[in-house]
Structures are given as C-alpha cells and as structure tokens.
Amino acid sequence: MKTKIITKDTFKTSLWSGGTTTELYIYPENSIYKNKDFWFRLSSATVELEKSTFTPLEGIKRFIAPIDASLLLFHKDKSVELAPYECYAFDGGIETTSEGKVTDFNLMLSKDVSGSLESYFLEKTIKIENSKENCFLIYAPEIPLCVVGKETYHLSSGDLGLFFETPDLTVSSDATGYFFVAKIQLPKQ
Numbered sequence: 001m002k003t004k005i006i007t008k009d010t011f012k013t014s015l016w017s018g019g020t021t022t023e024l025y026i027y028p029e030n031s032i033y034k035n036k037d038f039w040f041r042l043s044s045a046t047v048e049l050e051k052s053t054f055t056p057l058e059g060i061k062r063f064i065a066p067i068d069a070s071l072l073l074f075h076k077d078k079s080v081e082l083a084p085y086e087c088y089a090f091d092g093g094i095e096t097t098s099e100g101k102v103t104d105f106n107l108m109l110s111k112d113v114s115g116s117l118e119s120y121f122l123e124k125t126i127k128i129e130n131s132k133e134n135c136f137l138i139y140a141p142e143i144p145l146c147v148v149g150k151e152t153y154h155l156s157s158g159d160l161g162l163f164f165e166t167p168d169l170t171v172s173s174d175a176t177g178y179f180f181v182a183k184i185q186l187p188k189q
Helices: none
Strands: 004-006 012-016 019-027 040-047 051-053 061-066 071-074 079-082 088-091 097-099 102-109 114-122 125-128 135-139 145-148 152-155 160-164 169-172 177-185
Touching (some): 061 071, 102 114
Antiparallel strands (some): 051 097, 061 088, 061 102, 071 079, 125 169, 145 152
C-alpha cells in the first residue's frame, strides 16, 4: 500500500439513530463496517440528540474525540468529559452513552491491530516521528495541511492522508488549528 490522499467529497455518509456518520476510510478497503471484518475504520459522526447510546462493538477498541463542543461519555462504572480535540480510548463492547450535541472523530481497531489516536495543535510545523507503526493517518477537519515525508502532499481541510511504511513526517500549515494523527501497527500479511 502506498500513500493515498482521500478528498472529503468522496466520503460516504449514512444515518445512525443519533445523527449522521461519515466513513472516512476502512481497511482493508473491501471491508464492511456492519460485518466488523475491518482492521481499522476512521469516521466522523454528528450527534444531534442531547443523549445518545453507542452501538456496542464487541472486540473493537474505540477512540473518540469531539471536534466542535464538549462531550460527556458514560460507561457502567465511570463518566468522562472530553474537551474539543481531546482523545479517549475505550472498549467498544462496554455499554456507552453520551450527552452533548457534537461532531466527533472516531478510530476503531480490531483485536488484531494496535494503534493510537492523538491530536496536535499546529501553529507552524510539527514533526511526527515514526516508531513501530507502519501506517499513519492524518486528518484536519478545519485547516489545510502540508505533509512532507518521502514526497510532499497537500491536504485541504477535511481531507484524509494515509501514509504507509513512511519515514518521519513533517506537518505544516499557513493556518493554526488542530489535526489528528492515528498511528497503526498493521499485522503482517
């Protein structure tokens, strides 16, 4: 797999019980979300109800970050309040409800895949160092980005960059704002 830029006009949006969900990318690309046969999935959802219940996803590790407002999550034994762009990881199989109308960003990983989701505030330039991961996904919902690795790539706001087997990346922008980096270690095929 090579570097790939996916533009926001190609994302698929569908309805869920609390609003809409937009699938930014699913891997392998022939995977189907409902079948849970993916290694990882990136999406952004709107939560249009003040209270909503998350779909249980047994065997899936979930990461979530609100983008435009705070989000309050409830599990059986605890609650967590997330500020915009604050990333949180949890077991997709546990009962989860939320309070707050927001747009959020989601990363889902199957049990065979490890990874993380982080947000960065960009004022000029940030270097993203490659450690053990073999896949980087970069998403900035509100600002354009320039990503330099082996080559230079330009992402408009809302586009997704996929960088496989890449060296360290340098991310810059003429604008200031937040962006997300998902670092994923894919199993050997």
